[in-house]
Amino acid sequence: MSRRVTLQTVADAVGVSRTTVSNAYSRPDQLAPDLRRRILGVAADLGYAGPDPAARSLRRGRAGAVGLLFNEALGYAFTDPAAVMFLQGVAEAGEPAHVGLLLLPAPPGAPEAPGVRDAVVDGFLVYSVPDGYPGLRAVLDRRLPTVTVDEPVAPGPGPAPGFVGIDDRAGARAVARHLLDLGHRRVGVVTDRMAPDDRRGRYDPAGYREAPSRVGHERLAGYADALTAAGVAWPGVPIVEEFPNTVAAGRAAAAALLDVADPPTAILAITDQLALGVLLAARDRGLAVPGDLSVTGFDDVPAAALADPPLTTVRQPLVEKGRAAARLLLDLIAERPTRRVDLPADLVVRASTAPPRSP
Amino acid sequence: MSRRVTLQTVADAVGVSRTTVSNAYSRPDQLAPDLRRRILGVAADLGYAGPDPAARSLRRGRAGAVGLLFNEALGYAFTDPAAVMFLQGVAEAGEPAHVGLLLLPAPPGAPEAPGVRDAVVDGFLVYSVPDGYPGLRAVLDRRLPTVTVDEPVAPGPGPAPGFVGIDDRAGARAVARHLLDLGHRRVGVVTDRMAPDDRRGRYDPAGYREAPSRVGHERLAGYADALTAAGVAWPGVPIVEEFPNTVAAGRAAAAALLDVADPPTAILAITDQLALGVLLAARDRGLAVPGDLSVTGFDDVPAAALADPPLTTVRQPLVEKGRAAARLLLDLIAERPTRRVDLPADLVVRASTAPPRSP
DNA sequence: TTGTACGCGTTATCAT
DNA sequence: ATGATAACGCGTACAA
Numbered sequence: 001m002s003r004r005v006t007l008q009t010v011a012d013a014v015g016v017s018r019t020t021v022s023n024a025y026s027r028p029d030q031l032a033p034d035l036r037r038r039i040l041g042v043a044a045d046l047g048y049a050g051p052d053p054a055a056r057s058l059r060r061g062r063a064g065a066v067g068l069l070f071n072e073a074l075g076y077a078f079t080d081p082a083a084v085m086f087l088q089g090v091a092e093a094g095e096p097a098h099v100g101l102l103l104l105p106a107p108p109g110a111p112e113a114p115g116v117r118d119a120v121v122d123g124f125l126v127y128s129v130p131d132g133y134p135g136l137r138a139v140l141d142r143r144l145p146t147v148t149v150d151e152p153v154a155p156g157p158g159p160a161p162g163f164v165g166i167d168d169r170a171g172a173r174a175v176a177r178h179l180l181d182l183g184h185r186r187v188g189v190v191t192d193r194m195a196p197d198d199r200r201g202r203y204d205p206a207g208y209r210e211a212p213s214r215v216g217h218e219r220l221a222g223y224a225d226a227l228t229a230a231g232v233a234w235p236g237v238p239i240v241e242e243f244p245n246t247v248a249a250g251r252a253a254a255a256a257l258l259d260v261a262d263p264p265t266a267i268l269a270i271t272d273q274l275a276l277g278v279l280l281a282a283r284d285r286g287l288a289v290p291g292d293l294s295v296t297g298f299d300d301v302p303a304a305a306l307a308d309p310p311l312t313t314v315r316q317p318l319v320e321k322g323r324a325a326a327r328l329l330l331d332l333i334a335e336r337p338t339r340r341v342d343l344p345a346d347l348v349v350r351a352s353t354a355p356p357r358s359p
Numbered sequence: 360m361s362r363r364v365t366l367q368t369v370a371d372a373v374g375v376s377r378t379t380v381s382n383a384y385s386r387p388d389q390l391a392p393d394l395r396r397r398i399l400g401v402a403a404d405l406g407y408a409g410p411d412p413a414a415r416s417l418r419r420g421r422a423g424a425v426g427l428l429f430n431e432a433l434g435y436a437f438t439d440p441a442a443v444m445f446l447q448g449v450a451e452a453g454e455p456a457h458v459g460l461l462l463l464p465a466p467p468g469a470p471e472a473p474g475v476r477d478a479v480v481d482g483f484l485v486y487s488v489p490d491g492y493p494g495l496r497a498v499l500d501r502r503l504p505t506v507t508v509d510e511p512v513a514p515g516p517g518p519a520p521g522f523v524g525i526d527d528r529a530g531a532r533a534v535a536r537h538l539l540d541l542g543h544r545r546v547g548v549v550t551d552r553m554a555p556d557d558r559r560g561r562y563d564p565a566g567y568r569e570a571p572s573r574v575g576h577e578r579l580a581g582y583a584d585a586l587t588a589a590g591v592a593w594p595g596v597p598i599v600e601e602f603p604n605t606v607a608a609g610r611a612a613a614a615a616l617l618d619v620a621d622p623p624t625a626i627l628a629i630t631d632q633l634a635l636g637v638l639l640a641a642r643d644r645g646l647a648v649p650g651d652l653s654v655t656g657f658d659d660v661p662a663a664a665l666a667d668p669p670l671t672t673v674r675q676p677l678v679e680k681g682r683a684a685a686r687l688l689l690d691l692i693a694e695r696p697t698r699r700v701d702l703p704a705d706l707v708v709r710a711s712t713a714p715p716r717s718p
Numbered sequence: 719t720t721g722t723a724c725g726c727g728t729t730a731t732c733a734t
Numbered sequence: 735a736t737g738a739t740a741a742c743g744c745g746t747a748c749a750a
Binding site for chain 3: 735736737738739740741742743744745746747748749750
C-alpha cells in the first residue's frame with residue numbers, strides 16, 4: 001500500500017515546491033497557466049483529490065459552514081413544517097454566501113453532544129431549543145458566533161448570542177380575543193411540551209424542574225391576557241400538554257378536553273400541528289367545526305389553509321425567520337454590527353371559528 | 360490582544376503536558392479524576408473552548424459528517440416534500456451513528472462548487488442529481504465514499520459510488536395501464552425538467568445536449584410501454600416539460616395540454632407536485648376531476664392523499680429511501696460490503712381517475 | 719499515570 | 735513567478 005497522495009507528493013512529481021502546487025489550486029493567478037495545467041494533470045494522474053479540507057480549514061481558520069441545532073431528533077425536525085420552512089429560509093440566505101449547513105444530531109435525551117463538539121463550523125444556529133438543553137450548553141461552550149431562534153439563552157462564557165423571534169404573546173392575545181369577541185367563554189388549551197420534563201396531561205405551572213420554553217410561556221401568557229381581560233378566570237381554563245408537536249398528539253390532547261361533562265366551545269391550540277389534530281378529534285366525536293367547536297392554531301403552516309375547515313390561526317413569517325437568523329449569524333461571523341430581530345405575528349381568520357352554538 | 364488559547368496554554372497553566380490535557384478531553388479514563396477536574400477548571404478559567412475540531416479531524420482522519428448534494432438550490436429542496444422526506448430518512452439513520460449532515464450549496468447554475476471542495480466530510484450522498492452536473496463532478500473528484508440516489512453516475516476516478524433507486528419504469532407502466540384499463544386513449548403527459556438544459560414547453564427527445572435524468576427517462580419509458588402495448592401511438596402523445604418541480608409549474612404545463620382543440624381525457628404527471636398543479640389547472644377551466652379529466656401523479660407525497668380529489672399515484676418509500684441511502688453510505692465508509700438497493704414503486708388508486716366521459 | 723517526539727496537510731510570509 | 739520556512743492545533747505511539 002503506497003503512502004497517501006498529498007500536495008508534497010504532487011510537488012515532488014512535478015519538480016516544483018509545495019507552495020506552487022497549493023497555488024495551482026487556491027490562487028490560480030499566482031501561476032503560469034501552463035505550469036498550472038501541468039500540475040493539475042500530474043495531480044490527476046497521481047490520484048490527488050485536491051487540498052484536504054480539514055487541513056485547509058485548520059490553516060485558514062474558517063470552516064465555510066454553520067451548525068444547526070434542533071430541539072428534537074433530527075428525523076423529527078423534517079416532520080415539522082415550521083422547522084422545514086425555517087430551514088428553507090436559512091438555506092436561501094446561506095447559499096449566496098457559500099456556507100454549508102451542518103445539521104447536528106443532538107437528541108434531547110443524550111447528555112453528550114459529540115456532534116456539536118466536533119463540528120467544523122464558523123458559528124451556530126439554534127432553533128427553538130430552550131435554555132438548559134445539554135446540546136445547547138455544548139454549543140455555547142464552543143464560544144463561536146451563535147444565534148438562537150425563539151428561545152433566548154442566558155449569556156454564557158462566549159460572545160453574546162444573537163436572537164430572532166416573534167411576538168408570541170401578542171399573537172396569542174389576538175387569537176384568544178378573536179374567540180372572545182365571537183362570544184366564547186368556555187375554552188380549552190392544547191399545548192406542546194412546556195419544558196424538557198416531557199410531561200403529558202393536565203398542565204400545572206408548578207412542579208417543573210426545568211425552565212419552561214419561552215414560546216410556550218409567552219403564548220399561554222397571551223391567552224391569559226385576553227381571557228382575564230374578558231373576565232374569564234385563567235387558572236381554571238383547562239390546559240392539556242402533549243408532545244411531540246404532531247397531529248397525533250393534538251388529537252390525543254383534545255380527547256382529554258372534550259370527553260368531559262361540560263366540554264369547551266372553543267379550543268386554542270398552541271401550534272397548527274396540534275390544531276390539525278384537534279380537528280380530527282372533533283370529527284372523531286361527530287362534532288362540527290366551527291358549529292359545535294371552534295378551533296384555532298398558531299404558525300400558519302401551509303396545511304392550515306388546506307385543512308377542512310381552513311384554520312383560523314396566527315401567522316408568523318417562518319421562511320423569513322430562517323433568512324433573518326442566517327443573516328444575523330453571518331453578520332456576527334463577519335464581526336459586523338448586529339441587532340436582535342423581532343418578527344410580527346398576525347391573526348388570520350379563516351373558517352374554523354364561529355360563535356358558540358349556545359352561549 | 361493575547362494569543363489564542365490552545366491545549367498548550369492550558370497545559371502550561373496547569374503545569375502538565377499537552378498530552379495530559381488532550382486526554383482530559385478525549386480519553387477521560389487515562390487520567391486521575393481530580394487532575395482531570397483541575398484541568399477542566401483551569402481550561403474554563405482560561406476560556407479554552409475545547410479541542411479544535413479542524414485540527415482533531417485532520418489528525419484523526421475522520422470528519423464525523425457526510426455531505427449532501429441536491430439537484431436544485433438548497434432553498435428549493437426544502438420546498439419539495441419528496442426531498443424533505445428523503446432527508447428525514449437520512450437523518451433517522453444518521454443520528455444513531457452520530458454523523459452530522461452537511462447540506463451543500465451547489466446551485467446547478469454555478470460551475471464551481473467550493474462548498475463541495477471544502478466540505479469536511481467522510482462521504483457524500485447525492486440526491487437526484489443527473490450525471491453531468493458540475494457539483495456532482497466535484498463530489499466524484501473528492502474520491503470519497505459516495506452514494507447516488509435515483510441517478511446513477513458513470514464511475515469516476517474514485518471508488519465506485521453506491522446507488523439507491525426505485526423501479527420507476529414499472530411504476531409508470533402500472534399507472535399508465537390503470538388509465539388505459541379505465542378506457543382512456545387520449546392522454547397527455549406533464550414532466551419535470553428532463554435534462555440540465557432547462558427547457559420548457561413541448562418535449563422533443565432530440566436536441567438535448569446534456570444527458571437526460573434517469574428518473575425522467577424511465578418514467579416516460581414506462582408510460583410508453585403501456586401505451587404502446589395498448590395500441591396508442593407513443594410519439595404522438597403530447598408531452599410538456601416544465602420546471603422546477605412545483606405545483607405552479609404543473610399548473611402551467613397542464614394549460615398547454617388543455618387549451619387545444621381536442622384535449623386529453625387524462626393527464627399523467629411525472630410527480631405529485633406537478634399533478635397537484637394539473638388539478639388546479641382543471642379547476643381553473645371548470646373541468647371536473649375525474650369526471651372530465653383523470654389525473655395521476657408519482658411519488659405519493661402526503662399532500663397527494665389530502666388533495667381534492669385524492670390523487671391516484673405511484674407510491675415510493677421516500678423516507679425509507681433516505682434511510683437506505685444513509686445506511687449504504689455508512690457501510691461504504693466503514694468498508695463494509697455493500698450492494699445496490701432497489702426499492703418498490705406501487706400503484707395507489709384513489710379518486711382522481713375514472714373512465715372517460717366520452718370514449 | 720504522565721511526558722516526549724513526531725507527523726497530520728495545508729497556507730502565509732517573506733525572500734528570491 | 736517560484737521557493738523555503740514556519741506555523742496552524744492536535745493525537746498517538748512509545749517510553750518513563
